[in-house]
Amino acid sequence: MNIWAALIVAIKATVIMVAVVSVVPVLVWFERRGAGWIQNRRGPNRIMLFGVKSAGLLYPVADAIKFAFKEDIIPADSNKFYYLLAPMIMIVTALLAYAVIPLAPSAPLAGLSVQLPPMIKDIPVPFMVAPVDVGVLFILAIAGLGVYGIVMAGWASNSNYAMLGGLRSTAQMISYEISMGLSVVGVLMLSGSVDLNRIVVDQTQLIFGIVPRWNVIPQILGFVVFITAVYAETNRLPFDLPEGESEIVAGYHVEYGSMKFMLFYFAEYIALVTSSMLIVTLYFGGWSFPGMKTVMNWLAGVVATIGISGNLQSFIVSLVPLTAFFAKTAFFMVLFVWVRWTLPRFRYDQLMRLGWKVMLPLALINIVVTAIFLLVV
Amino acid sequence: MAVEPRYTPSERIYFAEIFRGLAITARHFVNALRGMLRGNEPNEDMWTIQYPEVKRTPAEGYRGAHMLNKDEDGHIKCVACFMCATVCPTGCITIEAEEEEEGYEWKEKRPGRFEINLLRCMFCGYCVEACPEEAISMTRDYELADYTRADLIYDKEKLLENYDRHKRGEI
Numbered sequence: 132m133n134i135w136a137a138l139i140v141a142i143k144a145t146v147i148m149v150a151v152v153s154v155v156p157v158l159v160w161f162e163r164r165g166a167g168w169i170q171n172r173r174g175p176n177r178i179m180l181f182g183v184k185s186a187g188l189l190y191p192v193a194d195a196i197k198f199a200f201k202e203d204i205i206p207a208d209s210n211k212f213y214y215l216l217a218p219m220i221m222i223v224t225a226l227l228a229y230a231v232i233p234l235a236p237s238a239p240l241a242g243l244s245v246q247l248p249p250m251i252k253d254i255p256v257p258f259m260v261a262p263v264d265v266g267v268l269f270i271l272a273i274a275g276l277g278v279y280g281i282v283m284a285g286w287a288s289n290s291n292y293a294m295l296g297g298l299r300s301t302a303q304m305i306s307y308e309i310s311m312g313l314s315v316v317g318v319l320m321l322s323g324s325v326d327l328n329r330i331v332v333d334q335t336q337l338i339f340g341i342v343p344r345w346n347v348i349p350q351i352l353g354f355v356v357f358i359t360a361v362y363a364e365t366n367r368l369p370f371d372l373p374e375g376e377s378e379i380v381a382g383y384h385v386e387y388g389s390m391k392f393m394l395f396y397f398a399e400y401i402a403l404v405t406s407s408m409l410i411v412t413l414y415f416g417g418w419s420f421p422g423m424k425t426v427m428n429w430l431a432g433v434v435a436t437i438g439i440s441g442n443l444q445s446f447i448v449s450l451v452p453l454t455a456f457f458a459k460t461a462f463f464m465v466l467f468v469w470v471r472w473t474l475p476r477f478r479y480d481q482l483m484r485l486g487w488k489v490m491l492p493l494a495l496i497n498i499v500v501t502a503i504f505l506l507v508v
Numbered sequence: 509m510a511v512e513p514r515y516t517p518s519e520r521i522y523f524a525e526i527f528r529g530l531a532i533t534a535r536h537f538v539n540a541l542r543g544m545l546r547g548n549e550p551n552e553d554m555w556t557i558q559y560p561e562v563k564r565t566p567a568e569g570y571r572g573a574h575m576l577n578k579d580e581d582g583h584i585k586c587v588a589c590f591m592c593a594t595v596c597p598t599g600c601i602t603i604e605a606e607e608e609e610e611g612y613e614w615k616e617k618r619p620g621r622f623e624i625n626l627l628r629c630m631f632c633g634y635c636v637e638a639c640p641e642e643a644i645s646m647t648r649d650y651e652l653a654d655y656t657r658a659d660l661i662y663d664k665e666k667l668l669e670n671y672d673r674h675k676r677g678e679i
Contacts, residue, residue, distance in 0.1 A: 168537045
């Protein structure tokens with residue numbers, strides 16, 4: 132890898148990270164106001180900046196300022212090393228996971244290299260931070276690591292509520308990780324690969340010439356198991372037992388304040404974004420949609436009429452699949468919020484029964500059915 | 509004894525019910541947005557009262573801050589009989605009686621000092637019920653916040669002023 136390739140990777144990593152991280156305040160805003168609208172309230176709308184009402188958009192900013200200026204407390208009887216390590220693990224795993232998700236097909240991005248040295252032109256630039264060919268395994272591994280942050284936070288805080296939260300979360304995440312992994316197996320069998328790029332490319336085909344062959348159609352059972360497991364993995368309602376406000380105050384992060392709490396909060400929402408991206412990539416065709424080529428050709432024509440051609444033209448056209456990907460991801464992020472204000476929290480035994488007695492067998496049945504299907508066809 | 513609620517088979521499977529729930533919340537979401545477009549006033553789709561801009565009108569008979577009533581000549585009705593101070597469960601009413609002025613000898617007494625400590629008052633309205641002269645009653649004023657404790661001890665002048673404000677329809 133030469134210096135230019137490294138530079139491109141660094142720029143990509145920065146741009147994609149900034150994009151993902153700046154989704155979080157908007158998501159927090161939507162969660163609060165969406166909750167209001169679902170409950171026939173207006174939601175938080177009072178904050179003003181220089182006399183301009185911001186529709187409540189500035190509350191996350193106010194939150195961030197508040198977190199930054201809060202006193203940084205470490206409980207006296209806590210295990211300081213693990214207490215400080217836990218939020219770091221949470222934020223690092225959250226920021227790592229989306230690195231392998233392909234946001235758009237490899238594009239001739241060399242268009243931007245007009246002023247740059249010529250050696251850059253030959254490097255293909257896929258819209259993903261780390262083009263590894265074991266993307267699914269990477270994401271599952273990172274999701275598994277995230278449990279450590281929660282367990283450590285719960286244990287090191289030396290608080291009953293935090294430890295109960297940590298215990299619940301360990302049991303919950305480990306149970307659902309199994310059905311999550313098994314439900315993805317169906318997708319892997321269809322594509323014969325753990326490369327997320329390959330999985331997306333396989334979904335660009337059409338059935339009967341009109342219906343996109345997104346994995347959600349042949350893998351509907353696997354999808355149901357997967358999305359349930361994802362909700363449990365991200366500790367979102369109806370599976371937010373690790374936090375369970377009414378029972379254990381705030382769960383594993385009850386002893387955390389100021390910026391350390393913000394890291395937990397941030398990690399939670401980034402995990403939500405990553406999960407939405409993963410659902411889209413695995414089951415809803417990633418960046419592809421039927422008629423994408425037509426739209427891209429049409430856009431190329433429009434761009435050409437206003438006098439942009441060559442590499443810049445192809446760069447603008449390659450934003451079409453990127454936009455499609457973000458639109459689909461946005462839908463699933465909205466769905467996360469929507470479900471949160473619809474379903475009540477499960478009881479703990481119901482959660483375990485659902486995980487082991489329903490989701491696990493369903494995932495196994497899905498694998499068997501997929502295998503028979505592949506053998507017959 | 510725990511009674512198992514009866515569910516239909518589709519409710520038992522739970523899966524279809526998720527979509528029914530999502531449909532309900534989506535309906536409320538859309539209705540709320542529509543309700544918001546109808547302005548600041550609360551309506552059946554948007555229940556929030558935008559408080560400082562829009563104010564709730566309390567029900568008839570709402571027990572807010574007190575007032576000391578006046579007769580037709582604008583003279584204080586109170587005869588300083590101490591009935592309200594006696595019946596008050598919190599002991600928030602302080603009265604000091606004085607002799608009535610000329611022309612009102614039939615009353616014999618009037619309050620020289622009449623103070624209600626609103627920080628102690630629990631707005632039960634017993635003072636109004638106990639009063640034999642209908643001299644004290646309650647307004648519908650609920651905006652009682654203030655900056656100091658002293659400001660929340662309403663004296664005779666403030667209570668009489670409340671009567672005037674009530675007559676003007678302000679509270």
